Amino acid sequence: MSSLCFYFQVHQPFRLKTKYTFFEIGKNHFYEDESLNRDICNKVSKNCYIPATRLMLDLVEKFKGKFKVSFSISGTALEQFQQFNPEVIELFKNLHKTGCVEFFAETYYHSLAFLYSIEEFRQQVEKHRRAIKELFGGEPVTFRNTELVYSNAIAMEAKNMGFKNILAEGVDKIPGRLSFAAPLGGGGLPDADADGGLGGNPAAGHAFPFGLYYPRGVPEMNLLLRNYRLSDDIAFRFSEKSWKEYPLTAAKYVKRLSGTNSWNKISGESAHKASGYASLSDAALPSAGRTMDKAADKTNSRRIINLFMDYETLGEHHSAQTGIFDFFENLISTIINKTDIEFVMPKEVSQKGLNKTAEKIDVPDIISWADEERDLSAWQGNSMQKSALNMIYKLEENIKKLGNEEITHLWRKLQTSDHFYYMSTKRFQDGAVHRYFNYFPTPYDAYIIYCNVVNDLYETVKKRV
Amino acid sequence: MKVLMLGWELPPFISGGLGTACKGIADGLIKNYIDLIFVIPTGRGGDSVLDSSVKVICADKYIPAQNYLRDFNKKYKQDEENQIVGDFSPYYTSRKNLPSNKAEEAIAEKISLQEEHSILNFAGNYGRNLFLEVMKYAYIGRALGEEESFDIIHAHDWMTFPAGIAAKEASGKPLVVHVHSTEYDRSCLHQNNTIIDIEKKGFDAADKIIAVSFYTKNMIAEKYEVNPDKIEVVHNAVDKNTQFLRYQIRKGFEEKIVLFLGRITEQKGPGYFLDAAVKVLNKMSNVRFVMSGSGDMFPQIVSKMAEYDIADKFHFTGFLNGDMVETIFAMSDLYIMPSVSEPFGISPFEALLYDIPVVISKQSGASEILEHAPKVNFSDTDELAAIIIKMLEDKELRDTVVRQCKEDMQNISWANSSARIKKIYNQLAGK
Numbered sequence: 091m092s093s094l095c096f097y098f099q100v101h102q103p104f105r106l107k108t109k110y111t112f113f114e115i116g117k118n119h120f121y122e123d124e125s126l127n128r129d130i131c132n133k134v135s136k137n138c139y140i141p142a143t144r145l146m147l148d149l150v151e152k153f154k155g156k157f158k159v160s161f162s163i164s165g166t167a168l169e170q171f172q173q174f175n176p177e178v179i180e181l182f183k184n185l186h187k188t189g190c191v192e193f194f195a196e197t198y199y200h201s202l203a204f205l206y207s208i209e210e211f212r213q214q215v216e217k218h219r220r221a222i223k224e225l226f227g228g229e230p231v232t233f234r235n236t237e238l239v240y241s242n243a244i245a246m247e248a249k250n251m252g253f254k255n256i257l258a259e260g261v262d263k264i265p266g267r268l269s270f271a272a273p274l275g276g277g278g279l280p281d282a283d284a285d286g287g288l289g290g291n292p293a294a295g296h297a298f299p300f301g302l303y304y305p306r307g308v309p310e311m312n313l314l315l316r317n318y319r320l321s322d323d324i325a326f327r328f329s330e331k332s333w334k335e336y337p338l339t340a341a342k343y344v345k346r347l348s349g350t351n352s353w354n355k356i357s358g359e360s361a362h363k364a365s366g367y368a369s370l371s372d373a374a375l376p377s378a379g380r381t382m383d384k385a386a387d388k389t390n391s392r393r394i395i396n397l398f399m400d401y402e403t404l405g406e407h408h409s410a411q412t413g414i415f416d417f418f419e420n421l422i423s424t425i426i427n428k429t430d431i432e433f434v435m436p437k438e439v440s441q442k443g444l445n446k447t448a449e450k451i452d453v454p455d456i457i458s459w460a461d462e463e464r465d466l467s468a469w470q471g472n473s474m475q476k477s478a479l480n481m482i483y484k485l486e487e488n489i490k491k492l493g494n495e496e497i498t499h500l501w502r503k504l505q506t507s508d509h510f511y512y513m514s515t516k517r518f519q520d521g522a523v524h525r526y527f528n529y530f531p532t533p534y535d536a537y538i539i540y541c542n543v544v545n546d547l548y549e550t551v552k553k554r555v
Numbered sequence: 556m557k558v559l560m561l562g563w564e565l566p567p568f569i570s571g572g573l574g575t576a577c578k579g580i581a582d583g584l585i586k587n588y589i590d591l592i593f594v595i596p597t598g599r600g601g602d603s604v605l606d607s608s609v610k611v612i613c614a615d616k617y618i619p620a621q622n623y624l625r626d627f628n629k630k631y632k633q634d635e636e637n638q639i640v641g642d643f644s645p646y647y648t649s650r651k652n653l654p655s656n657k658a659e660e661a662i663a664e665k666i667s668l669q670e671e672h673s674i675l676n677f678a679g680n681y682g683r684n685l686f687l688e689v690m691k692y693a694y695i696g697r698a699l700g701e702e703e704s705f706d707i708i709h710a711h712d713w714m715t716f717p718a719g720i721a722a723k724e725a726s727g728k729p730l731v732v733h734v735h736s737t738e739y740d741r742s743c744l745h746q747n748n749t750i751i752d753i754e755k756k757g758f759d760a761a762d763k764i765i766a767v768s769f770y771t772k773n774m775i776a777e778k779y780e781v782n783p784d785k786i787e788v789v790h791n792a793v794d795k796n797t798q799f800l801r802y803q804i805r806k807g808f809e810e811k812i813v814l815f816l817g818r819i820t821e822q823k824g825p826g827y828f829l830d831a832a833v834k835v836l837n838k839m840s841n842v843r844f845v846m847s848g849s850g851d852m853f854p855q856i857v858s859k860m861a862e863y864d865i866a867d868k869f870h871f872t873g874f875l876n877g878d879m880v881e882t883i884f885a886m887s888d889l890y891i892m893p894s895v896s897e898p899f900g901i902s903p904f905e906a907l908l909y910d911i912p913v914v915i916s917k918q919s920g921a922s923e924i925l926e927h928a929p930k931v932n933f934s935d936t937d938e939l940a941a942i943i944i945k946m947l948e949d950k951e952l953r954d955t956v957v958r959q960c961k962e963d964m965q966n967i968s969w970a971n972s973s974a975r976i977k978k979i980y981n982q983l984a985g986k
Contacts (some may be wrong), residue, residue: 092645111872111873112845112870112871112872112881113872113882113883114807115807115808115870116806116808117805117807128655187635321771472858472861473858473859474857474858474861474864476861476864477862477864477866478866479859480864481866481867532854532858533855534854537857537861537866538857538871538873539869541866541867541870542870544867545808545866545867545870546807548867549807549808555834
């Protein structure tokens with residue numbers, strides 16, 4: 091029996107006025123483009139949050155508890171729902187009442203605070219945990235850091251804060267470590283094709299990660315790794331007409347998810363590769379393939395597939411006209427009616443005993459789910475981003491000395507990772523994704539406007555401290 | 556005395572200092588009783604701001620006699636086939652205040668529909684079709700040379716030189732070419748040889764060359780191997796009647812402001828301004844640096860500023876329109892012009908009208924007039940930083956520089972400049 095964990099990220103930043111010029115510094119303390127934020131929140135609520143959450147409610151009801159789903163909703167998104175679209179909150183509350191949903195904790199401000207200030211990080215996670223508890227009841231036990239920014243140290247910190255589970259990207263390569271998808275010596279399988287997805291190389295393409303893991307040094311914690319190939323088949327490629335697998339149907343997708351013979355064998359082999367990652371000597375053996383069957387048996391008992399993606403995948407990134415909602419509904423019913431795959435929420439993995447066969451994963455350096463690099467380059471890749479991050483975190487000491495709730499909130503909203511994402515100058519494929527999310531004409535504009543805003547905050551703080 | 560004046564910019568259709576200077580010159584000439592026919596590429600920017608006695612001809616509206624049209628169409632087809640696509644980095648940058656490419660095309664299309672009888676659709680700025688437009692403008696020059704009557708031809712900068720030469724060939728009248736900048740000023744590193752050729756042909760065909768400074772005169776004589784006796788220097792001026800009050804604009808912060816205002820291109824030396832800022836900020840904190848303008852070096856300068864990590868003290872305003880230019884001047888305490896090569900440089904004079912002291916590069920025409928302004932070699936950022944600190948710390952020094960520079964400015968006026976130009980006309984016409 092395999093398990094499937096669906097988690098959706100819900101996030102909206104407080105976007106800044108694109109016309110906040112140098113001349114506003116010290117004079118105008120209203121930074122946010124409220125009408126833009128309202129328009130976007132309304133649009134995405136109409137396209138996604140409302141219809142998708144209604145669909146989730148229908149599915150939970152229809153399958154009487156067999157369908158389960160998880161969410162992480164950033165604090166900045168929650169605030170905008172409360173302000174502009176309270177209906178969205180009500181729908182999530184209704185969903186919570188069914189017991190088939192788990193809400194995670196994250197940094198309230200969807201920030202990169204962990205990288206700059208542990209104290210600030212803890213305060214933001216606490217604030218989010220409280221907000222979720224107050225809105226939905228129940229204490230979150232699963233932590234996901236902004237953009238799946240993850241390392242051993244972050245896992246340790248999450249454990250210290252009382253979390254039981256944590257999420258990370260199922261990267262091919264962990265910095266400084268052997269690749270998950272390293273070809274076996276003499277093995278017949280071609281290398282994994284990072285963007286091939288279903289149409290690429292099904293063999294190595296989606297086999298890893300397949301189990302439950304635990305972070306090095308934190309054995310009591312469950313680590314769920316995102317299967318990016320299968321996740322991105324839906325999140326990125328679903329409506330891409332040039333994709334070999336277009337149009338993606340539920341039947342086609344389920345075939346990949348569920349246990350065909352080839353899949354078992356492949357997963358067995360990949361399992362071996364993955365364990366090769368954990369113990370280098372095995373992976374180097376030319377005869378690795380011979381132990382395949384055994385590995386497959388072992389794997390099957392604790393297989394868990396993690397599909398993590400933006401909630402906006404449903405109806406916003408792929409509009410309703412693409413058939414994404416029908417696909418999702420068909421997918422859920424096919425899985426429940428035609429396979430032995432079981433839906434799980436991260437909070438259930440321990441009680442279901444999935445952690446008994448968990449393997450250790452060592453991530454000494456930071457990884458994330460962003461861009462091809464799966465690192466921090468989407469937010470820290472150029473000098474503008476570094477300068478902007480330095481500027482905002484340099485304020486911490488004085489902001490905390492001041493202790494003014496309103497100013498602290500303003501400062502924290504400026505920590506939202508999106509502000510730095512807009513300043514990215516990456517080209518090529520990721521650049522297109524960056525541009526899709528960017529409301530500034532260029533990264534340079536994003537940086538300059540951000541600096542103007544932060545300079546105003548400097549003045550405010552300077553006058554008060 | 557009647558002059559056929561060939562311009563490329565004229566307010567409100569303007570993207571740099573050229574248009575402003577041409578207007579000053581034209582106004583001054585009118586006051587000196589010179590009759591003008593002023594030709595510009597397009598009237599799209601709006602109605603002419605010149606005195607109503609001036610006959611303004613917009614090239615894109617001009618309909619030459621049938622035989623020209625036939626001749627033109629034949630030649631134009633050839634040229635279009637051999638079209639050279641230009642890459643004019645120093646000018647690209649000033650395009651922010653002009654319609655964007657798509658809008659431009661749409662407008663051009665609209666014009667061609669409305670005015671099918673016209674032979675030209677000028678964008679009239681410095682876009683990719685600049686060479687073709689310069690050639691088209693030359694046909695108009697030739698046609699006007701035959702159809703209009705005048706005594707002198709006066710062409711401003713290389714874009715109008717082929718038209719000037721054509722008009723001279725058609726009319727036999729003397730040609731004056733007026734140099735507001737050369738290719739060596741605009742492109743410090745990579746000059747465009749086609750432009751240099753056009754400039755050289757203009758200099759050779761001209762009966763007299765007017766340079767806006769001795770700096771430019773030397774440049775023309777040396778780089779283009781032109782006999783210095785052929786070159787007259789007539790300084791530009793500023794409209795001193797526009798005396799701005801530094802009315803109290805409330806700043807949102809207390810630091811003094813050091814201002815750079817101009818195109819963010821190699822020629823204007825923005826990188827030296829930034830480097831000097833870093834050196835100043837290492838020694839004093841009660842100061843902010845502001846860079847106003849746009850240009851092809853903008854991304855590079857922004858990234859470098861970020862690398863220096865001085866975003867709390869160094870700011871960009873982007874391109875500023877008239878009102879905002881006034882505001883930033885009124886807010887500023889010190890103006891820096893670190894140009895690598897500046898034939899004249901009107902901006903320090905503007906700054907002085909707001910009583911802002913200036914520091915200018917030695918490589919400028921302005922330095923010939925502003926004797927009392929502190930001057931630096933553009934690349935000497937240690938020296939520049941030291942002067943900035945000295946000026947910011949010493950109010951008396953700032954006041955003195957302003958007072959003395961304003962006295963220096965008394966030596967220049969458009970009336971004087973025009974009187975000198977009139978003299979040149981008279982000499983040529985009397986030949």
